[in-house]
Amino acid sequence: MAAATELTVGQVAMRSGVAVSALHFYEARGLIRSHRTSGNQRRYGRDVLRRVAIIKVAQEVGISLAEIGTALRSLPEGRTPTREDWNLLSTAWRDDLDQKISQLKKLRDGLSDCIGCGCMSIDKCPLRNKNDRLARDGAGARRLVVR
Amino acid sequence: MAAATELTVGQVAMRSGVAVSALHFYEARGLIRSHRTSGNQRRYGRDVLRRVAIIKVAQEVGISLAEIGTALRSLPEGRTPTREDWNLLSTAWRDDLDQKISQLKKLRDGLSDCIGCGCMSIDKCPLRNKNDRLARDGAGARRLVVR
DNA sequence: CTACAAGCTCAACTTAACTTGAGGTCAAGC
């Protein structure tokens, strides 16, 4: 079965569990890369599976595609990323995760005390102030995400 | 200073830190309620501040407005909710939160091991499979949230 | 050599959660 080193979109979709349209989308966003056959069809290297897996994991952790893209693009331009490279990413995100976890904990631990207590007068409540959000500018949907 | 019991949108916006337009929006979604003056302007009871605070907190925890709305609407129809009522909510969400936290932890602990290791071949990777997502149907943006 | 599944592109639609803008009303100060 002369293992084709190259994968078609369909195959990637199948193995990665994401829709073909999503793969197109990721590619348009520069998260993954492909080259074309003479007939203009995409062919992916095997590492795309890893990339896609990372994308999904990162998303579940609440990292936006934009951020993921930046991270992925920080990987070495030409060469196939090494285990080292991946580890850099994972540690960066691990920190992110740690932060998020501790925030959630803070939230959880403050919740019962705070929600029922009438202290929700915003300016004083530890819950509301602990995480002083940066007022992101620009229009449209804001963070939908735990941050 | 005959403390006006009633608040205008502007005042609520100020004190709660959310935009007037957002308050309109929440009201349209049934998350908060107001009555009108003879001149058709909104007036809010003081409890709206609490509600809004809760909305924000819940959002930060990754709960959607829809879910928040459902929860808030489960509060007693007519009367001003008691501390008891709020506590019911907070405990429900606390469980949610606990779940989320443990999920994140699982993710975090799997991350370094998994991302660099080449096991990301999806069908085998513990990370990818641990949280078997329910394939939500319908179109449009999917969960952007840690879940 | 011909079906027919799988690809391709591009535009339009979807959801969530708001914001922005246009066009008009209300209220408090001078």
Add this chain to the structure above:
DNA sequence: GCTTGACCTCAAGTTAAGTTGAGCTTGTAG
């Protein structure tokens, strides 16, 4: 009594992350 700032409504725009569909091309199995 008029001006100015806060309100009101309703429609349309925005972002993120994709999906859906139309119309057309490829490639492979019979």
